[in-house]
Amino acid sequence: MATISRAAKFAERTARLRASTIREMLKVTQQPDIISFGGGLPAPELFPTAAIAQAARAVMDRYGAAALQYSVTEGIPEMRIWVAERLTRRFGRIFDAESVTIVNGSQQGLDLLGKVFLDPGDHVVMEDPSYLGAIQAFDAYQARYLTVDTDEEGLIPESLERVLDRADPFPKFLYLVPNFANPTGRTLSRARRESVVRICESFDLPIVEDDPYGELRFEGNDLPALITYPTSGAVIYSGTGSKIMAPGMRVAWLVIGDAEIREKIVLAKQGADLHSGTLAQYIFHEYASDGEKFDAHVRRIAQTYARRRDVMADALVEHMPEGVRSTRPSGGMFLWVTVPGVDTTELLVISAQSKVVFVPGVNFYPGRDVHDGMRLNFSNASEKNIGLGVERLGHAIRTYLR
Ligand SMILES: Cc1ncc(COP(=O)(O)O)c(C=O)c1O
Structure with missing residues (x-):
């Protein structure tokens, strides 16, 4: 009797389940010398x-x-x-x-x-x-x-x-x-x-x-x-x-x-x-x-992230090649960078070698049809590492374009 493959027994809906790039990336970022703008992790030092x-x-x-x-x-x-x-x-x-x-x-x-x-x-x-x-x-x-x-x-x-x-x-x-x-x-x-x-x-x-x-x-x-x-x-x-x-x-x-x-x-x-x-x-x-203690706690998180957003936005201005555009959000944990002419999934391979990672934008498009974006998280890394990470990212983009 022919054995039925185990996959054949799965429900049809499992065909649509794919490994999340973000979860996969969280594994890479366990390495201590990698600067991660990839995951959506809050700053752990602010947990009470x-x-x-x-x-x-x-x-x-x-x-x-x-x-x-x-x-x-x-x-x-x-x-x-x-x-x-x-x-x-x-x-x-x-x-x-x-x-x-x-x-x-x-x-x-x-x-x-x-x-x-x-x-x-x-x-x-x-x-x-x-x-x-x-x-x-x-x-x-x-x-x-x-x-x-x-x-x-x-x-x-x-x-x-x-x-x-x-x-x-x-x-x-x-x-x-x-x-x-x-x-x-x-x-x-x-x-x-x-x-x-x-x-x-x-x-x-x-x-x-x-x-x-x-x-x-x-x-x-x-x-x-x-x-x-x-x-x-x-x-x-x-x-x-x-x-x-x-x-x-x-x-x-x-x-x-x-x-x-x-x-x-x-x-x-x-x-x-x-x-x-x-x-x-x-x-x-x-x-x-x-309530007051909790509000003060939330304010402290927002103030810390605001400084990190500033450092990242300023570093992007300093280190990105001409033509790269980025958002400057008034809150939250992410900004979005558009690098015209660059497939950011390919860029990630180079940037990971340079010890900095992000999430390639294509993952966020339901049609998976736009390839030049990337999501950068600014809540998790220190201000020093944000500056250093953006500098590395700038080098990685220049290497890609060469
Ligand atoms: C827009 C959005 N919705 C939902 C979630 C999931 O958050 P939770 O930790 O509450 O499950 C996230 C987490 O990053 C998010 O960014």
Whole structure:
């Protein structure tokens, strides 16, 4: 009897799963002499390790076994209330704890949205380029993508309208990162926020607003979140503790006003993991419940990243060959560099030999059709290494062009 290959037994959807360049790169960056602008890692020296140890102690004293027990799928009430209160304060609109579901990293939120909304072949509308992790999450549900053009002000509303007018089948939702986007660092302008909400309302297209970086603003004023605009359409907001606390805790939240969508998400999450870790939620809440201390902590992160952004932006001006363009984001963790005439996947081989790595831009385009971009992370390396790394990158580009 012929043996059936193991691969033949896999579900069709696994054919779309590919190794993430970013995860692969994280392995390379374990080498001590490599300067990495590749991963999206926060600065570890800013994790409040001592205060988290204290919070863990306090949680065990106060809650004991309850902090180690199974808990409800929606999340512990303390965390849901904390999220609702923080968003109410940030956005000046009342949020109800009922609308909050605690998820295991916002990445899980994206997976659950895929599970709930996407049948094989369904369309998702996305910015071009877009967050790679979202593409990975939706790929697993055999999604297809309709891409919308972007410029310095983020997604272009006219392009969105054109895409929706022609879409067949009509997409299930629009996914976007309005603040300091991953990968470009760009922010959707105020005027365009209103337009995006109105267009989606008129087409009855749900919006998934992914906002991991909104609190890491370096300058200027906060812009209204899409979820704060009055609309008859559905807006699903995704937030996370990963960039303002610590990603290893995997504490994040989906905020969904629509009870029907929320219920489906909760059922999908039950099937995935029953609930997010009880202990991590209690510890997160214990640390973050002192609002002033938490705000000061987030400010410190933003100030540190702002300096690193400055060092990187200045070094790019100094070391890049003529014609190279880069963004100067007002927040977040990434900037985007365009190197005309250079395939940055090929460049990565040369730059890795020069001991500096980044993520080639092609990975962020759902159509994998643009090759001259690269994403640089500025949150993780020291100011000294950022300067040195950009200098090495400049040499690598010159070597490539020779
Ligand atoms: C836009 C975006 N969404 C989601 C995530 C996932 O974050 P989390 O750690 O909350 O899963 C990231 C992480 O880099 C991100 O950049």
